[in-house]
Amino acid sequence: MAGALLTVQDLSVGFLTEQGLVRAVDGVSFDLEPGQTLGVVGESGSGKSVTAKALMNLLPSYAQVGGTVNFDGRDVFAMAASREKHFWGVEMTMVFQDPMTSLNPVKKIGEQIAESLRVHLGRSRRDALVEAGDLLEQVGIPEPGKRLNQYPHELSGGLRQRVVIAMALACGPRLLIADEPTTALDVTVQKHILDLLDDLRRTRNMAMILITHDLGVVKGRADEVMVMYAGHTMEEAPTTTLFDEMRHPYTEALLETIPRIDTPSHTRLVPIPGRPPEVIDVLDGCPFAPRCRYSIARCLTDQPDLTSHGVGHLCACHAPVGTPSGTEARAANESAGTTAAGLDMDQFARNVPIADLGQSGAEG
């Protein structure tokens, strides 16, 4: 794509362990336009954080990385190999999950923000501190002058995450990767931080990759959403399309785990039974098949490719939700009481007591 700021093609990341090669990311591709937000959604272990770390050149040296990443015409992995000094932290930056641990406890906040400015932009100590104060103001921290001389432990979690964001913004990046930026924060603070990120993205015309396990977070904030599972892209679509016409059973299952205000009270949340697979060696079928209500025989032997389901809408499924084949597959599984992968369909019945659900989850 011509106008894309970031083009990721067939990205794969493997870690060689004693049990075999763990394919944490397997053949992920996406484009990101300048100023746009991509939401990356999935459970823990889906490969979303590893994807972010691969882009940021933060993976350990023993990681096996494949594919190409292009940032505004520059080959990112080639820059990593030649130890490019002023790309990461300048053009592409990252905000992490836990603001309590991602700040250095023994350095003053001002120093930590000013450091990027001094190292990358060659600012003097004094100028860098003045700019750091401006940045703190931009991220909505009251009394920025006083905060510059404080240590991280003197600030609340929400303020600390704002400091982390100010650090990431210091050199005016064109792409900000936010990896679960609100997961470690109080619920009351989460929305403020997400709104702040959104405002900053708009005013600075900065692209953003917003990584989360919560589909609710990307709704209304991301332009596009990519749903990942076991290192694979399951579904990718413009955000409104994804919520209106989701095609992948995993996307549907993720959405059902979110409490909603518009459903009748006492509606049970439906957990996804089982847990993501250990991604060792190549899987024959679809990685989600063992947990899927729609699974058919083909899902166990034949890994589905991403196919188009409309403009910009890709989905990797043999029996997509809302299509005749999907509806048929689910009806067949329900009447049989079990799926092709042997999943007990009773688990999804709304009247199953929570205790039982917990048990089956633990067994899975």
Next chain:
Amino acid sequence: MTYLIRRLAFMFAVLVAVTFLAFSATNVIGDPLFNVVGFYASVDCDAVIAGEIKDVIGTVAGTGVGECERVIEAREKYHLDDPLPIRYGHWIGGMIQGDFGESYANQMPVSSILAERLPKSILLMGVSMVVALGVSIPWGVAAAYRANQRFDRASTAGAFGLLSIPGFALAIILFYFFVVRWQIFPSRYMDDNIFSRLHSLVLPAASLGLPLAVVYQRLLRTDLITTLQEDFVIMAKAKGLSDRRIMFRHVLRPSMFGMITVVGLNMSALIGGTIIIESIFSIPGFGRELYVSAIRDDITVVLAGVTVTATAFVAINTAVDLLYSYLDPRVRRAG
């Protein structure tokens, strides 16, 4: 501020306890008078002077009166008739005014012995400390930077090799090669100028400092590896900082606690080490003086040594505690 006052009060209490125990022990074990007047300490001198009995040695009444007068004199001079706490009071009172008493052995004021001997020992300990830290910090950083790789493994093996050689053995080995065979360093302490002093202290300081450096290196390496796993290190990498900058500006400082604690506690090892090392390398320092004085029961000198040592030890460990709050701002608030 209250923290500082509390620390100083604590330090004072420890010093009183240590000096009182040392004073009591040296005065109770054996008769201090014996060290001054020898055999006459056990003669009933009051009776001899009164002419009631003969001197035990002499056969004629009235002999030994001169010696016995010296005994009475010594009792008064050293307050030996007073109860122990009062004698302690006299002693500590004099000490505070810089009067450490005089050596029983040669009647020299202890303060002048200290003035002559102590600077040499302090210089030795200082150089040893510089060797220990100057070796251990770069070594620990290099080992932790590529933990469990070739350099780290080789350095671990080397560290255990060095650890298993006691300091005095290392001193003798170094002495044999560098002094006897190759004659690079002098065999005795040369006190001409600062260069000759430092030159003659290279081997003693290496013997004292290297075994400590190994311990510090192990501690620092472990703490560095732990700190390197912290999220803020990943954050620093994501900021695009170089490995060197991350190591020295972000990781080193929060990783020094374990090492600095042991540096403080190891002061006693360092002071104890000077006694042996000064003897091996013929350095006329305070460690050697202490050793000789202890052998000939020269209590005032020994007590001065204990007091100086205890004061230095407590002062340095208090300084270490205060250093924590410099290294980690989170400690400041807790205080």
